[in-house]
Amino acid sequence: MKTFDVIIIGAGSIGVPLSFYLAKKGLKVAVLEKLASEGRGQNRAAIGGIRATHSDPAKIKICQLSIDILKKFKEEHGKEIDWVQGGYLYPVYDERTEKALKQLLVKQKKFSLNNDWIDAERVNELVPGISIKDLRGGTFSPEDGSCSPLKVIGAYFFLSEKEGVEFYFNEEVTSIEKENGKITSVTTNKDKYSAGIIINAAGAYAKEIGRLAGQDIPVNPDCHEAGITEPVQQFFKPMVVDIRPDEQSLNYYFYQNKEGQVVFCITPKPPILGTDTDNTSVFLPLVIKRMLSLYPRLRNLRIRRTWRGLYPMTPDGFPIVGYTKEIDNLFLAVGMCGQGFMLGPGLGLIASEIIADKSEKYNFITEQLSLYRNFTGAEMLK
Numbered sequence: 576m577k578t579f580d581v582i583i584i585g586a587g588s589i590g591v592p593l594s595f596y597l598a599k600k601g602l603k604v605a606v607l608e609k610l611a612s613e614g615r616g617q618n619r620a621a622i623g624g625i626r627a628t629h630s631d632p633a634k635i636k637i638c639q640l641s642i643d644i645l646k647k648f649k650e651e652h653g654k655e656i657d658w659v660q661g662g663y664l665y666p667v668y669d670e671r672t673e674k675a676l677k678q679l680l681v682k683q684k685k686f687s688l689n690n691d692w693i694d695a696e697r698v699n700e701l702v703p704g705i706s707i708k709d710l711r712g713g714t715f716s717p718e719d720g721s722c723s724p725l726k727v728i729g730a731y732f733f734l735s736e737k738e739g740v741e742f743y744f745n746e747e748v749t750s751i752e753k754e755n756g757k758i759t760s761v762t763t764n765k766d767k768y769s770a771g772i773i774i775n776a777a778g779a780y781a782k783e784i785g786r787l788a789g790q791d792i793p794v795n796p797d798c799h800e801a802g803i804t805e806p807v808q809q810f811f812k813p814m815v816v817d818i819r820p821d822e823q824s825l826n827y828y829f830y831q832n833k834e835g836q837v838v839f840c841i842t843p844k845p846p847i848l849g850t851d852t853d854n855t856s857v858f859l860p861l862v863i864k865r866m867l868s869l870y871p872r873l874r875n876l877r878i879r880r881t882w883r884g885l886y887p888m889t890p891d892g893f894p895i896v897g898y899t900k901e902i903d904n905l906f907l908a909v910g911m912c913g914q915g916f917m918l919g920p921g922l923g924l925i926a927s928e929i930i931a932d933k934s935e936k937y938n939f940i941t942e943q944l945s946l947y948r949n950f951t952g953a954e955m956l957k
């Protein structure tokens with residue numbers, strides 16, 4: 576049996592950065608991944624948006640840390656991750672949305688978030704040519720941005736291996752053995768492992784890992800589709816998020832990445848539950864109609880590729896982070912919903928301090944994101 580200080584199940588948006596920060600603190604870390612390489616689960620489905628402008632203290636703190644890490648990443652580690660600080664823009668066309676976003680601003684200001692109401696003229700400067708009919712203004716947070724999910728996870732994988740993390744690919748965790756409220760070993764289709772601490776970072780399959788450990792974890796995946804265009808000269812910078820719902824969808828969002836490609840995504844209504852990741856024929860007609868009516872300048876862009884992935888959803892839209900009460904040495908970093916990519920670096924660093932240094936600095940995070948909360952709240956912008 577191979578023995579480590581920490582075993583992480585899942586080499587995804589959370590597992591890979593976390594492995595790096597734990598190894599940097601001197602721990603012997605193994606990552607078990609059922610797929611052939613890092614980031615092949617939902618990390619590669621993410622479109623790359625990163626914002627700290629959430630509505631709750633835990634996610635705000637984690638993502639502020641992520642932004643801090645990612646904006647200095649190239650300088651610190653010499654790896655290109657395509658960080659662009661283009662901000663997040665929520666254009667507003669009706670009174671209801673204006674009221675909701677202005678209420679949220681009051682909350683966000685309490686956390687010193689740099690997010691403000693801007694007038695219609697400024698919206699049009701940031702996204703030149705955006706539909707101005709009924710445009711009332713919007714909120715804009717200039718410190719948010721975007722990165723390439725593929726480059727970020729590739730960079731963390733490189734750094735983790737350099738710190739001595741052992742990755743075991745094509746190894747699916749198939750059973751978890753326990754004794755006296757502790758996990759004693761983790762078995763894959765190929766081998767058996769033991770460690771002082773086991774971390775469930777299995778994303779959309781966190782519930783299955785929970786089941787193997789005899790624990791109910793309320794993470795259920797739903798499906799979202801995304802697409803990317805050919806690259807063109809930069810013509811707008813922010814992530815544009817239109818939160819008005821229509822009959823078949825809730826919000827949709829898009830931005831132009833560092834290579835000039837427009838990347839976009841929509842939230843279907845009602846949600847499509849399950850783990851099917853085949854493309855659908857309804858996605859493009861739905862999202863393109865809405866994007867063109869908001870931003871007609873996109874009309875001549877050719878779409879290169881679409882894909883479909885999973886949001887690992889919790890009932891209230893917030894992640895689950897922390898040790899479990901029933902199993903002493905099991906730590907959960909699951910239920911990232913639509914924000915696991917942006918949470919990954921900050922959460923990796925924070926969880927490494929909780930696990931390796933037994934830091935109590937982040938108790939407010941593990942309390943808010945506890946498995947034992949009642950899940951009756953609702954994240955405003957999930």
Ligand SMILES: Cc1cc2nc3c(=O)[nH]c(=O)nc-3n(C[C@H](O)[C@H](O)[C@H](O)COP(=O)(O)OP(=O)(O)OC[C@H]3O[C@@H](n4cnc5c(N)ncnc54)[C@H](O)[C@@H]3O)c2cc1C
Pocket residue numbers: 584585586587588589590607608609610614615616617618619620621622623624625746747748749776777778779780781784798799800801840883884885886887908909910911912913914915916917918
């Ligand atoms: C279309 C789309 C757009 C998105 N856009 C964004 C965005 O702009 N910004 C953002 O922050 N987030 C975005 N997301 C959400 C983001 O992709 C997820 O929240 C995030 O990837 C989840 O991270 P994770 O580490 O929990 O899961 P993953 O990255 O999926 O990692 C979990 C890993 O665990 C492995 N695993 C599972 N079961 C086992 C097992 N039994 N044994 C071994 N390994 C196992 C999986 O194979 C997987 O590699 C988007 C998602 C979609 C679908």
